Every structure is written in C-alpha cells, then in structure tokens.
Amino acid sequence: MKNIRILAATMMLAVILAVSASAQTRPGTTTAAARPAATPAATSNAPLPDTKIAFIDTGAFSDEKEGIARYVNAMKALQNEFEPRQKELDTMQNRIKALADEISKLNSGSAVVDPKTIQAKNDEGERLQRDLKYKKEQADADFQKRYNDVISPISQDIGKALDQFAQARGITMILDISKLAPAILSVNPGMDVTKAFVTEYNSSHPATASTGTR
DSSP states (O other): OOOOTTSSSOOOOOOOOOOOSSOOOOOOOOOOTTSOOOOOOOOOOOOOOOOOEEEEOGGGGGOTTTSOHHHHHHHHHHHHHHHHHHHHHHHHHHHHHHHHHHHHHHHHSSSOOOHHHHHHHHHHHHHHHHHHHHHHHHHHHHHHHHHHHHHHHHHHHHHHHHHHHHHHTTOSEEEEHHHHGGGOSOOOGGGBOHHHHHHHHHHHSOOOSOOOOO
C-alpha cells in the first residue's frame, strides 16, 4: 500500500509491543556510607520465573493480502479521502517547477526578453509557493486529525488484542522484529507469531468499509 505523501514523515502504526504477563519486583539495595560491607547473602533457591519471548512483524500488518484487514481498509479509505487534496498539491508543485524552467530558459536564451515577463513569472511562482506551503500545512494538520480519529482506535485495539494473544499463550514478551532486525543475528522461526496473530485478529475483528469519513 502506497504511503500517503501529504505527511512530512511517514505515519506508522502505533501498537503496544512489550507485553508482560506478570510484574516482577526488583529488590532494592541501600548501603550506608559508614557501614561495613555486608556478608554476601547465600544463593537463593527460589525458582526463576518462566519466560517466553516471541517476535512479531508489525510491518506485515499493512500488507494488502495478508495483513490486518481493518487497518488496511482504514488506511485505504483515509488515502482516498485525501487524494483530491494531494492531487491539488501535486498540480501546484508541477506548476512551480514549470515556471522555474521557463524563467531559466528566458534568462539563458539569446533573444531579448522583456524584464516584465520574467518578473511576472517570478511573482506567480512566489505566490504559488506561499499557497502551496499554506495548503500543505493545512492538509498535514487535517490528515493528522483524521488519522487520530480513524487509525488510532484501531491501533489501540490491536494492542489490546496482542496483549490478550500473549497472555493466552503464556508469552511474557513480544518484540517487534521489524525494528530489531539489524541487531538480531539468529532467530528460531518458530518464535515468529505474526501470521498466527493476524489470522486470529482478522477472525475475531472482521473488516468493515466504514472509517468514520465525513
């Protein structure tokens, strides 16, 4: 799915990835400055907590064929909603470039050109640049608001579902492999629960065409 170019930075899906099945209390240690060093405590025989770590690829959530259908449909609807404004911005940008090319040719040509002609094109280019800046900033703000209205609730719902998915399987932590990949040298493919989670989520959260568009 193509990214929406209105935003200055790519919007990414916000999903709660670190899942903890039980809280762990870390004993604090305080040592008085004048107190002699304490005798090391004997090794504890308390059992260590069982841990189970899994990986998930959140980048796969936006896959049109195998991703999370609710998220994919919502992003498509949002993109369609802002497509007319994106086309308007593209048209303005293309016109500014065309004016710049025209001015460059007039200045480099051998024929004598009326300075007023060049000035008129300069004025038009500057006006378009101001309009483009204003319209883009407005589009960015409007898109961010609509993203928060439409996509954020789905993102939060995915986070809750991921938490429940982990708890039901005794998983103590799920890591996003799409962000950790460069640091991972080897991994057991069996730790990847992406497909299992997406399948379960799509089954329990059917996709809908509605995204709350106005």
